Amino acid sequence: MKEASAVGSIRVMKFGGSSLASPAQRTAAANRVLAVQKDGERVVIVVSAMGRRPDPYATDTLLELAPDADAGPNRDLLAASGEIVSAAVFAATLERCGARARALTGWQAGILTDGAHGDAHVLHVERTTIDELLSSGVTPVICGFQGADRNGTITTLGRGGSDLTAVAIARALGGAALDIYTDVDGVMTADPRRVPAAQTIPNLTFEEVTELSQHGATVMHDKAADLARIAHLPYTVLSLNSGAGTKVGATDAPQPAGPVTGVTASFGFTFMHLVPDAAVLPGGWEQDAFRVLAEANISIDCVNVNSAGLFFIVRDAEVKRAQERLTALPLAVRTRPDCAKISVVGAGMRGTPGVMYACVRAL
Template sequence: MTTDAATVHRAHPRLIVQKFGGTSVAKDDLREVAVSRVLEARARGFCPVVVVSAMGRIGDPYATDTLLSLLGPAKPSANRDLIAAVGELISAAVFAELLIKWGAKAQALSGGQAGVVVDDRWGDAQIIEVRPDYVLQIVGEGVIPVVAGFQGMTPDGAIATLGRGGSDLSAVALGSSLKAEAVEIFTDVSGVMSGDPRRVAGVHAVERITYEEMTELAAHGAKVMHHKAASWAMQTKTPYSVKGLRTNQGTLVDDAVPIDRDRPVTGIAAIHDLAFVHMILGEIEDREKLGKLELEIFGRLARRGISIDLINVNRAGVFFAVESHNLPVVRTELRDLNMAVRVREGCAKLSIVGAGMRGTPGVMYRVVQALEAQGVEIIHSTDSNITISILVREEDATKAEQGIHDYFHLESERR
């Protein structure tokens, strides 16, 4: 017998999903803080559903990368995913037992037991659906479910993992399927920052941000939230917050955010260690032949699993950026196309994001002004409705970030 969402919501109208990342469950004292956040939520009238990552980072005994190192180099497979999922299972059991020690009823669940159904793209599985019947059942019995993030079960019963940052996705997908009142992502920083505090002075946590802004920042290098999770939340309109574990303060992500066009930029994200590739097409006048050549370039890179960025195609050629470690593969794949290839290594991409850019003239002009004042060369740029991405020299990246942050006055709270 299953418990449908409507029945449980009548009895327990305030479901909350709380996700704790690897650094938040790495040590005894941090796990105790995390448990206190769960019990605080329950004291406020919520019925918590907990999602946990593996404990710690590489080098820690139960971290995912540490466990994977037992296999050595291995292609994605069911075997590799099985061992990759172990860290979250251990973490869930430890966390559930700590909740019990503190007087709560709790039960650890695998992703599959929590109803997360995925395909068999090993190491990068896609969620097909979430069937939270069992989670709802035990919540109705007064039990706090502690779900192993980063994983699900295929229709054939195999464990498959969701890729880097997959626990964020587990939490948002569960929150959406449960129609939770809130989803809280706990991490080691107090929310979404206006820039990277390791490189930019004067950054602050943005109090509120739109789904689209968060998705863009995550996709362009902000580490506080995984881009797949941010995209899922945007598509399902699942509000969530990103909070510091110790401070319990952070950023609310939803669409009820006033847009201030006088302050069009919300934050800056960066991706480093890129190479910029320019493939010169030459004097090809035949449009059909030119189109086939362009398709051949992109097709070869796609088949090798090479992700490219900052793409532009025009009469001058094909332009794109690629992670530097993939450059040898790019050269190998494209060398027989009888085209001149120019490569500029040592680049970084800065992405300036803000919902206030949409329909606001002159933002790119102001970005250029800010970089000109810092003596920073723009190697390449692309833009969308709410994002401007620029490619600069790696050695200029920090002063470029600082210059843009200062120019748009991001040192003060925007909303």
């Protein structure tokens, strides 16, 4: 669960929504906190909204109350309310179990962000309030996923942003120990909900987790994984039911026996094929297509350019906008919906022959 630490050191414990979904789970999480404190460590807690859709206080459920709200301060205020409820409830649970606790919103905890509503970046964590509470023997219970800009306007950090909150706070506290509690026993070789035989990976490098998260593994927010990598901040991914979980750190961690570390699957993509009108478009038309999509802030992936045209995948939610923007160019747009992206990750794949063949054969 946790490594031995010096008495009086700080441990940040982040609990995901599935770890706080019921009174029994909240009590189990509180007991984990008390056990760490009994060992002499001071604890800072970061929480996500409780549960998942259709649970009443899950973020997606709350956003359904205003489905047409545009990204902005109103939508961010609504989205942030789930974590506020969660922090207050979990602080009460801790006090019922015998600890002293104080719920804090992201901005009360000193989290300063830019003004990008719905996908804000953490600029700074002012740790004064956290330090004052710890010095007085009170456990801070901080709302993840949220902060405020320089004008005091509430912002949110994007889906899975509570992980980013936890990493940013651990970094601000001078490299505090960090535990990320989720609904699986650690980082797995594949999604256990789809691959029952998936196994927990005991050790991973910063780079491997960053790549896995960027390719769709939901166990860790991709920006959080990248910030931990940049800050050289080791952390552990585990569940309330697991033992050691997955320890993430420097490249000297024990490596898997084979070249492949894990496999991720991302769904909800459409395959797009752009065919130019050779009689109209000059050479280099691909740059025009890329420019049009970039100006619309549409992200594409798995790009391939050859004599048959330009191929890529795009999120289903972006297909209509992409088609509308591409009509400005003299080309045909062909689509194939209901696609998935399979990513194979492993530091040992480079220079190892036969990996791609094995992947294609499995598909």
